[in-house]
Amino acid sequence: MYKIAFLAGDGIGPEVMAEAKKVLKTVEKKFGFKFDFHEGLVGGAAIDAYGVPLPESTVKLCEDCDAILFGAVGGQKWDALSSQLRPEKAILGLRKHFGLYANLRPAILFPPLVSASPIKQEIIGNLDLLIVRELTGGLYFGTPKGREETGGVVRAFDTMIYTEEEIKRVAHIAFKAAQNRKKRVTSVDKANVLATSRLWREVVERIAKEYPDVELSHMYVDNCSMQLVVNPGQFDVILTENTFGDILSDESAVLTGSIGMLPSASLGDKKPYLYEPTHGSAPDIAGTGRANPIACILSAAMMLEYSFGASEASNAVKQAVTRALDEGYRTSDIKTGAGKVVSTTEMGDVIVNFI
Amino acid sequence: MYKIAFLAGDGIGPEVMAEAKKVLKTVEKKFGFKFDFHEGLVGGAAIDAYGVPLPESTVKLCEDCDAILFGAVGGQKWDALSSQLRPEKAILGLRKHFGLYANLRPAILFPPLVSASPIKQEIIGNLDLLIVRELTGGLYFGTPKGREETGGVVRAFDTMIYTEEEIKRVAHIAFKAAQNRKKRVTSVDKANVLATSRLWREVVERIAKEYPDVELSHMYVDNCSMQLVVNPGQFDVILTENTFGDILSDESAVLTGSIGMLPSASLGDKKPYLYEPTHGSAPDIAGTGRANPIACILSAAMMLEYSFGASEASNAVKQAVTRALDEGYRTSDIKTGAGKVVSTTEMGDVIVNFI
């Protein structure tokens, strides 16, 4: 019996989450699990109800659960709010509160969707890379952070800061992931300019010694943003700090042409971990039945694997998704090789059938 | 009479700089200028001679000049040196010393080279964007920066810091550049997370009011790294801070498929400004006659425009480059539509002939 915190959020969040739930219900039956869903408010929905994007009650609910499945948050309605009250604060708050320091972002090319990639087919190859992004350190959380006025001069500042320990723990996750893949880690930094990058490089090199079967290389972040476009096939696991990872993981995602289909996992040292689709809340298509539930369903598959150790069930979900695509089922965001254009719920049904 | 500091540097630096000089000598004759070239050591070459990448004598020489033309620095030979002595320090040192706060990086698609782009032709369109990167602030220069150990915990830190004034002056450059282009500025930040970005956004909005003919929009940096790949044609001028600009300008450059051909200008409030090709020193092909001199020649063209106000001469150089490409001349780095594969010096000669 596993307890799942079910945070649907805003926009298309609730729609894609409903399909992930359907999939998990099927997994219950087929694989003999029992999942208990605990719904909590988050993002704009929580702002409307409680005035804050991440209410204490939602945090409590998550503390009580084995894993968190997160939809999407945000929308124009809340755009004008001051930054402390923005829907995104919910996701930052959850990461920090639960110590979710490692963000796993696979960028996979689904073979029937190759032609959806903006990159030429001969370059994109069969892209399959994993970005491991440090998620609770660096610029986003470092202090001092703020604004001050002294002698008539207004200045604002953020702090990029990393301890040895913060680098170590995320590096271990990257090397372990590489052991189950092509056994290559590219650590991305800006060690020619940043002090944090120099410590990063040093620590990563030290950790690498514990994984002699994994090959480590280093790359500057500016070069990496180029290499992802010209030769993405060279990468297996990319390990990088928070801000660089934010930028590079989105760049990688878009190379696949399937941003609506990519999942993510945010891991820490203890449960609950958090799983969320990498797409946003897409308020423009909310309620039209056009949202693609695959990213959310694959996030649930990552949950099965990383939180519940249920690799077999996880693979069954992934294979069902692949089969749905192979057989030509497409939500309307995918413009490629469409046989049958289906709605959000129909796509969920097709995948459920194939499990 | 203009004095040009001529800093060739390492690797292919001297080779491409020799071609830029040939071009400038031709401009002298055709357009009635007089250029005085003052050669200075920089990068690895300066380390070998003086033990430092940016000797005082080179700084003095530049102070005495109207503009700086810079080749490229770096190479394996100096890779093991401690960071204060690395060849790259020369370029950071020049930027800081001369207050070169605005880095202009055009990303242009040369029509005969469209097929060299890694991006599909229907997406790349006729890309022509300009990145204006803040170059002397933010993470790269902010203090405190360093490493410390307290209570057994090792930590490293860098500071992203911007004053209102630093944002204002680079914003003016972006808006002015947009007035001569398609009149659109996209300001890129991470205002949902960073205090510096919130100040950035506020100040840019204020400056925008002085340019009512220019349309301003804002974009998060992670989204921008995606939009550059899926729809680069939407951009005219991208204005952003130092680190984001470092990453996004390299990503943009590679979209064109012509990284060996893109110039850059670094401007400040007073001369000398600095001009350099955006490619590196490519030690692997140094001395083989295979380097592409076009990025350096176009950097000289930017110098004619921005430092000497010589738009006519600048355009003549740009048109000569375009004609060389149109007529099928290619250095061996360009794998596309090659009619005549020529060496570095031959490419220089062809361009000189077309001026």
Ligand SMILES: CC(C)[C@H](C(=O)O)[C@@H](O)C(=O)O
């Ligand atoms: C919403 C935002 C704070 C967040 C981030 O940058 O971490 C998002 O872009 C992401 O990548 O998950």
Ligand SMILES: CC(C)[C@H](C(=O)O)[C@@H](O)C(=O)O
């Ligand atoms: C060499 C390095 C410090 C430099 C930078 O990042 O500014 C380079 O990458 C550039 O973009 O000019």
